[in-house]
Amino acid sequence: MRIDAKYRQSLPHLGGGLYLTDGGIETSLIFQDGLDLPYFAAFHLLRDAPGRAALVRYYERYIEIAKSDGMGFILESPTWRASADWGAKLGYSAADIAAVNRHSIQLMDDLREAYETMRTPMIVSGCVGPRGDGYDAGQVMSAADAEAYHAHQIAAFAEAGADMVSAITMTNANEAIGVAHAAAKAGMPASVSFTVETDGRLPTGQTLAEAIGEVDAATSKGPAYYMINCAHPTHFDNVLQSKDAWTRRIGGIRANASRCSHQELNDSPALDSGNPIELGGQYRDLVQRHPGINVLGGCCGTDERHVAAISLACRLVSRKAA
Template identity: 55%
Template sequence: MKGPLPQLKHLVLTDGGLETDLLYHHGIDLPHFASVVLLGTVEGRAALEEYYRPYLELARRLGTGFILESPTWRASPDWAVPLGLRQPELDQLNVAAIELLHRLRTEFATATLEIVVSGCVGPRGDGYDPGQIMSVTEATDYHLHQARVLASAGADMLSALTMTNVNEASGIASAAREVGLPVAVSFTVETDGHLPTGDSLMDAVAAVDEATDRYPAYFLINCAHPDHFSEVLSKPAAWTQRIRGVRANASRCSHKELDVMTELDDGDPVELGQLYRKILELQPQITILGGCCGTDLRHVTAVAEACRGLPTFS
């Protein structure tokens, strides 16, 4: 892909909660919540294509762009052994993920449907708990391996999703710079709108920008219900202009509550769409709409439909 990222020019959609959708709605087992293992079988690749296609059809129907996020959130080096893989095997699955998205782009892209292939990079550990926090240098060194694999496979950009702390987010941004790809950083926030480390979203954005010479193309919020962070975005400010995307959870539950649930709380898609609309009315710079845990095509459709007519959609 050449030229500026389309999501910096106009509205684009992305998918919902890939792993929760596959687990709860399709009955597909994902060891360690790692959807990347599906790339290892014909049936798994078919399931992923079946998952992405309706989202692309939605974007085509509504006249938006689309970000195809690779199923590589849990596919960095530390996950090879838990998944029963050797590192070269995990690397090949990362490559296969990008290749699958390129095939989908070839199938769906048109002059009016711009599609971005994004290499998804998740946290080294848990997406809810920062655990032992690395230094920025350690995080850069760790994530550089996957960043290089995704870049060599042809990703247009990298997305650091469910970042729980500033140092790891900064490290992935630095790794992206090392491989020459734009990067988006998406923070997980708790019910109080702060990162799991206690940092405010404002301070976290500022800290990553300072540590990386403002390298990220933009920031997002994900893995939290709008009720948990809407107050943070209740007033336009200089720093909120760096927030360009929302990928919210369907559930109002806290991360601690979600961790012990045995049934999916998929919330109310229509209500979720209205909550997104309220956020965009206050923060019209937001151009990336998708979902996270508990969301699926119903939620992203409701969000997109609710936001139609806003200036962002034009």
């Protein structure tokens, strides 16, 4: 049964205002909550009541920040790994994966039903992760193959009533194009978030400007906006020094807490939480230069402390501008 989405036809955050989202869900659940996430698959927690309760507690921490600070909130589903190849590694069939994606959106909708207010509208987003590793482009698919692969998950989001699709840690333009096409065919607005290395380039070596330009050209500017995630602001701040037209397509940031490279993070046995206050200031500087950036959250190593600091720093900028 297809469920009607609340905001799919008119996403409120596209009209401005600051919207928070969560931090590094996988690193938080593993290192802070002590949970086992094989293959970083947060969706695997939905298989039982204790796992579901852990996810609810995780999201409630961020919802409280948004409500306290009077900001909107994007409920990003725990489905970064809930696609066919990753699901198969955990014994999920194609039907199982479709079901877990629908259940994830239902969980987000339940949270919205419980906590949304006029002051804090909540958008339900279906999170799509890369077919391969989020740090390494690996063997790059064609755009057509990427569309075919991701269409299964996106169809489940559409059926369950998600407002939008967010493609997170995209490492190459082809996969982003495929996701954008699959979302458009499902009637879903989409955002595309690229991960970059310490030099501000995608793992393929392509610049952020080139990747956004390629995706926009191939999809007639299909994505509603772009984001940057899984990199520290010092890795991409220099790329955003200009105010070229492509930078106005960036609408959100989900940065890492750590200044380390992806390889260094992979090799580290401990979590680097960085400095939440410093990170908040770096977000503030980005928002001051690029006021179109209004979706603010975190990625690896970040938790509610970081998002609270980001909210405080950027909220004050917003009030000052007003």
